[in-house]
Amino acid sequence: MQLERIGVALRPRTSQEALDLGMTLLRAHARPVWSAWFAFTLPMFLLCQAVAWLLGMPWLGFLLPWWLRPVFDRIPLYVLSRAVFEQAPTWRATLRAQRQWSWKRTLAGLTYLRVDTNRALRLPMELLEGVAGKQRRARWRVLSRPLVGVASGLTWTCMAFEAVIAISLCLFAAWMLPNETLPDSMRDLNEAFTLPAFRHALVWIFSGVTYVAMSIVEPLYVAAGFALYLNRRTQLEAWDIDLAFRRLRERLLEAGVGVALLLCVACVPSLTHAADTQTHFKQAPVLVVADAFHQPVDDQDAQFARAAAEVYRDPRFGQERRVQRWIPRQQPTLKPAEPNAWLAGMIGNLGSALINLLLWGLLAVVVMALVIFAVRHVRRVSMPSLAPKEKPKILRGSAVHDEPLPDDLAAAVRKRWDASHRREALALLYRGSVQRAALALRMQAPIDATESDWLRHARSMDDPARRERLIAIVRTWQLAAYADRYPTDTHVDELLSGWPAQQVAP
Incomplete structure (x- = not known):
């Protein structure tokens, strides 16, 4: 090879x-x-x-x-x-x-x-x-x-x-x-x-x-x-050992000991075959892949063919054997005691004791802190609150809300808008618009409907004017809720001028 x-x-x-x-x-x-x-x-x-x-x-x-x-x-x-x-x-x-x-x-x-x-x-x-x-x-x-x-x-x-x-x-x-x-x-x-x-x-x-x-x-x-x-x-x-020996042979040839190497090669036919094979490989490139990986077991090398056949017939071929031996462990040699070794040992023991004491003290402090925190937390949870807590105002984009809609949706939205509660005003306008759109489409407003869902529902409306107004309201609410971009007063007036902010007879 x-x-x-x-x-x-x-x-x-x-x-x-x-x-x-x-x-x-x-x-x-x-x-x-x-x-x-x-x-x-x-x-x-x-x-x-x-x-x-x-x-x-x-x-x-x-x-x-x-x-x-x-x-x-x-x-x-x-x-x-x-x-x-x-x-x-x-x-x-x-x-x-x-x-x-x-x-x-x-x-x-x-x-x-x-x-x-x-x-x-x-x-x-x-x-x-x-x-x-x-x-x-x-x-x-x-x-x-x-x-x-x-x-x-x-x-x-x-x-x-x-x-x-x-x-x-x-x-x-x-x-x-x-x-x-x-x-x-x-x-x-x-x-x-x-x-x-x-x-x-x-x-x-x-x-x-x-x-x-x-x-x-x-x-x-x-x-x-x-x-x-x-x-x-x-x-x-x-292969690594074989390659190392081949490189060693090349160095010896370059060093001028070719005569001794030739005598050794003449005595060992297998080495002669290796040298001839190497010379042949240096002169001719690899033509087929089999020349590189397939071992020559044909009539051209009968000795190698016989040796390979004997190896394959050997019952030990392909088997592994593990040998275990008990070897006595060597006893470590004792070094002679150095002068003042007892003093160094005492100082080392004292230092380790102090470090051990500090670690135990630190652990005790951590445990006490955890106990105090747990007691205070239990007391704070168990004590009733003196002042009534106000329910946080949650702005949701869902079409379903617990609070009923006002009768005059446009006036309620205008009141919150003028009071600088712009986000609450647009949320109320969006909620009321999708609920009235659901009534116009004769469908029940889904609890988990998103803005994209209401855009698809709006495109199914027959009235083009209502369809465009509902899409405009949903887009305005999206810009305010997710991009913090609010419309102008003129645009709000346009949204409140007709349906769905105002009830219009069908």
Whole structure:
């Protein structure tokens, strides 16, 4: 393997550090990853929507892209597996290279392994190593033993992120709609759901939203699984130690001890193979991904093939053994007593005692203060109030109020306005106007109706003059209540000149 050309620092990491490495690797090569992703997945997504539309089954437009995720995951994995060797391919090269990979394991991922929560870790092992049969199963046991929980947690976390993104996009679209366009009740919404066109449109929209969420999260999912795979192989095969020895060999060659190194290489055939392999890798670049991750087990290296077969047949392969030993604890050596040590110890004990006494005193003061506060609070609550309390005046925008309306609404509003109680005057005008509007519309005024509700009710009035006057009164009250902007005396006179401030015969 070309460890010298790898672009990441090879060292054993924790699972959390490996996940961070995957995110960092994706950020460094975001453009080639997402360009190849959209070049491959977007036509496939549109094709799925076309199939769903032709079959008259809109739900297939959502189900088929989800089912084809193992096929989509091949794209970011190929880009990242080349990017770690500083050879990030273009999207055209990525699409052409898909024919070189075996589709047998991808078909397995589309069938009986479709709901596998360890897909992010299984995918690089199956596509990059190319091991088949019993060796693949043994290899998977070794790779996945300490990472099954981490891989499953990664799957569920990414699913949660996708759900959050999809729901957020839907809520954002609903939030952008104006209040006037929203249905007045859930009954209208239920009636809209009975229309087939409305349901189909919602399915198309939801399919597009889920595709956007998948395009954001799925490359992150593949990159994190690929980083876990690299970290596990580093732990198993000691890539960091191998790389350190290769760098040491290069320094020794540069120092002029090449003759001794050649003698050692001649005695050890495996080192000769490593040196020849390194020279070959320096002369020729990586052409396919399998050259970087797949170990040579063909007839060209029969010795390595036999050794690998023996290792796989060994019953101890893939097993772990934990050995515990009791080691006596070393007794601490006693230092000789220093002169005047008793005086220093006495001073230290006296200081600690004083600090302890101060802390206990502070605690006693806090407890006494809490007791005094509790007693005073109980006395204040239990003692009856001597002076009657006046009820606070609450200005509410609701159309329903406990106090009855005056007979002459215009005169009452004018009286409060002239007395400089402008807010109370406009509140009374708004309350009386919406109540008389409810009588004109032959409806009961809702308790929780807001200004926006009364604006919608005003637009349903048949009389244009009354409709415009009621809208003007509601707008005037909104500006006064929420923006502290009051009208002029002339504008108040116009509002009080006719209905609803004055009773007008229908």
